[in-house]
Amino acid sequence: MTSLLARTPDGLHLDPDVALLEALTFPTFPVKKDSFRRRYSELDPLLLAAAVASGPNVTRNHYAHDFHPGVALPKAEGAWDRSKWDGERVNHTKKFVYTSRQAPRSVRAPEGKENEGLDSDLTRPLESALVNIPTGKRGQTLTHTSAIPSPLVTQQSSNTPTKVTCMARTRVPTPHGTVFLHLYHNNRDSKEHLAIVVDPAQLSHDVSSISAPPIRSSSLDAVWSDSETESERLTRGAYVGRLSPTSHIASSPGSLGNLRTVDAIPPPLVRIHSECFTGETIGSMRCDCGEQLDEAIRLMSQPISIPSTRHSESPTHIPGRGVVIYMRQEGRGIGLLSKIRAYNLQDLGHDTVTANLMLGHGADERGYEVAIAILQDLDLGSSTGEGVRLLTNNPDKVRAMEKEGLKIAERVPMIPRSWKKKDEGEGIAIDTGERKVGATMVGGDAVHGEDLEKYLRTKVLRMGHMLQLNP
Numbered sequence: 001m002t003s004l005l006a007r008t009p010d011g012l013h014l015d016p017d018v019a020l021l022e023a024l025t026f027p028t029f030p031v032k033k034d035s036f037r038r039r040y041s042e043l044d045p046l047l048l049a050a051a052v053a054s055g056p057n058v059t060r061n062h063y064a065h066d067f068h069p070g071v072a073l074p075k076a077e078g079a080w081d082r083s084k085w086d087g088e089r090v091n092h093t094k095k096f097v098y099t100s101r102q103a104p105r106s107v108r109a110p111e112g113k114e115n116e117g118l119d120s121d122l123t124r125p126l127e128s129a130l131v132n133i134p135t136g137k138r139g140q141t142l143t144h145t146s147a148i149p150s151p152l153v154t155q156q157s158s159n160t161p162t163k164v165t166c167m168a169r170t171r172v173p174t175p176h177g178t179v180f181l182h183l184y185h186n187n188r189d190s191k192e193h194l195a196i197v198v199d200p201a202q203l204s205h206d207v208s209s210i211s212a213p214p215i216r217s218s219s220l221d222a223v224w225s226d227s228e229t230e231s232e233r234l235t236r237g238a239y240v241g242r243l244s245p246t247s248h249i250a251s252s253p254g255s256l257g258n259l260r261t262v263d264a265i266p267p268p269l270v271r272i273h274s275e276c277f278t279g280e281t282i283g284s285m286r287c288d289c290g291e292q293l294d295e296a297i298r299l300m301s302q303p304i305s306i307p308s309t310r311h312s313e314s315p316t317h318i319p320g321r322g323v324v325i326y327m328r329q330e331g332r333g334i335g336l337l338s339k340i341r342a343y344n345l346q347d348l349g350h351d352t353v354t355a356n357l358m359l360g361h362g363a364d365e366r367g368y369e370v371a372i373a374i375l376q377d378l379d380l381g382s383s384t385g386e387g388v389r390l391l392t393n394n395p396d397k398v399r400a401m402e403k404e405g406l407k408i409a410e411r412v413p414m415i416p417r418s419w420k421k422k423d424e425g426e427g428i429a430i431d432t433g434e435r436k437v438g439a440t441m442v443g444g445d446a447v448h449g450e451d452l453e454k455y456l457r458t459k460v461l462r463m464g465h466m467l468q469l470n471p
C-alpha cells in the first residue's frame with residue numbers, strides 16, 4: 001500500500017486518507033490506464049475499492065453481491081490477487097465480472113407484502129441455510145452446503161413454516177449476572193425479536209466444567225456460507241467461551257452439543273415476555289411488566305441445587321439457566337400508540353380489557369409461533385426433549401404455547417413482588433406512589449400503587465390469570 005500511496009498523480013504529499021482514496025481510485029489502478037471512467041463506469045473503482053477493503057458484505061445493498069472471482073474467492077482461477085500486483089505485470093485483458101447472488105428485488109420484496117413474510121435482502125443470504133422441517137424435528141437435507149446445520153422451523157396452520165435465524169449474539173452483564181442477548185429475524189414479521197439467554201456456564205473455556213446442556217442457537221452456530229470467515233463468525237457472536245482480545249474460538253455446528261451432563265438437572269426456566277416500553281424503559285407503575293422481566297432474569301440466574309444421591313453428601317450447585325424470549329408485541333400486540341390511547345380510556349374509568357375493545361382491538365392480539373420457533377432454534381421445548389418450566393400466570397399463553405407444540409414440563413407462577421412481600425410480612429409502602437429507584441426495571445425492587453393494583457386485579461378477574469387475589 002505504501003508504494004501505491006507514493007504513486008499519487010502529482011507527487012504531492014497527501015493526507016493518508018486522501019492518499020489512500022486517491023491510490024485506490026487512481027486511473028492506472030490496477031488495470032489499463034483510463035479503462036474506468038471513474039464514478040460513471042459500470043465498474044466503479046471506488047465501489048470496487050470499498051468492496052476489496054471490506055469483504056463481500058459491504059452494505060445492506062451490496063450484501064451477497066460479489067466481484068467474481070476476485071473478492072470472495074481469492075484463490076479461484078482467474079482471481080485477482082491484489083497483494084501480488086506490482087504495477088507492471090498486470091494482465092490488461094482480465095475483466096472483473098460482476099455477479100450477484102441476490103434474487104431480483106421483485107422477488108425479494110413483493111409490493112405490499114412486507115409483513116406477510118420477511119424475505120428481504122437482509123435475510124436472503126441465509127435462506128440457503130434454512131430447510132423446512134416439521135415441528136420438533138431437525139432435518140438433514142441441505143440445500144447449500146453440508147456444513148450448514150438443519151434449520152429451525154415450526155409448522156403453521158397456514159402451512160407456511162415459520163423460519164427464524166439468529167443474526168447476532170452478544171454478552172451483556174446485568175445486575176443479575178451475565179446474559180447472552182440473541183437477535184432474531186424471521187419470515188413472519190419485520191420485527192427484531194430477542195432471546196435473553198441466561199447460561200453463564202458457557203463463559204467457561206473449560207468445556208468439561210459445563211454440567212447442563214448449553215443453550216445454543218443452531219442458526220447462529222451454523223456456517224452461513226462457504227466463504228464465511230472466522231472473523232465474521234466471531235463478529236456475529238458464533239463463538240464459545242468468553243470473547244476477548246486474547247481469546248476467540250469460533251463455534252461450529254454442534255460444537256457443544258454432545259457434552260455429558262449431570263442428571264437430575266431441572267428443565268430450564270423459560271419466559272415468553274412481550275415488549276412494554278412504559279413498564280420496562282420509563283418504569284411505569286401502571287403494569288408489572290418491568291418487574292416481571294427483572295424477576296424472570298433474576299430467577300433464571302439463581303444457582304441450581306442438585307440433590308446428592310448419597311445421604312451423607314450435601315447438594316451440588318450449578319449456575320442457573322433459562323431464556324426470556326422477548327417478543328416485540330407492545331401492548332399485547334396492539335402497539336404503543338393504541339396502548340397509550342388505552343391508558344387514557346383507563347383513566348376515564350375503563351379497565352385494560354375494555355379499553356382495548358373500545359379501540360377496536362382484541363383484548364390480546366399476540367401470536368406465539370415466532371417465539372416457539374426461537375425456542376426450537378435454541379433446542380428447547382421440543383416434544384421429544386425435557387420440556388421447559390414456563391414462567392407465567394396467563395392461561396391463554398399456556399394454551400397457545402402447547403397448541404404450537406411446546407412441551408411444558410411445569411408452569412411456574414409469577415407472583416407480583418408487592419403481593420409476595422405482603423404475604424411474607426415485609427412492610428412496603430401502600431398507595432403512596434413512592435418507590436425505590438429503578439423499581440419495575442431490571443435490578444429494581446418491589447413496587448406498589450393504585451394503578452398497578454387495578455391492573456393486576458383485572459388480569460386475575462377478567463383475563464383469568466392464575467394468581468391468588470390479594471385481599
Ligand SMILES: Nc1nc2c(ncn2[C@@H]2O[C@H](COP(=O)(O)OP(=O)(O)OP(=O)(O)O)[C@@H](O)[C@H]2O)c(=O)[nH]1
Nearest residue numbers: 273274275276287329330331332339352392393394
Ligand atoms: N393494551 C394494553 N397492553 C398492556 C397494558 N399494560 C401492559 N400491557 C402489555 O401487556 C404485555 C405484557 O404481557 P406479558 O408480560 O407477556 O404478560 P401477560 O400476558 O400479562 O402474562 P404473564 O406471562 O402472566 O405475565 C406487554 O406487551 C405490555 O405492553 C395495558 O394497559 N393495555
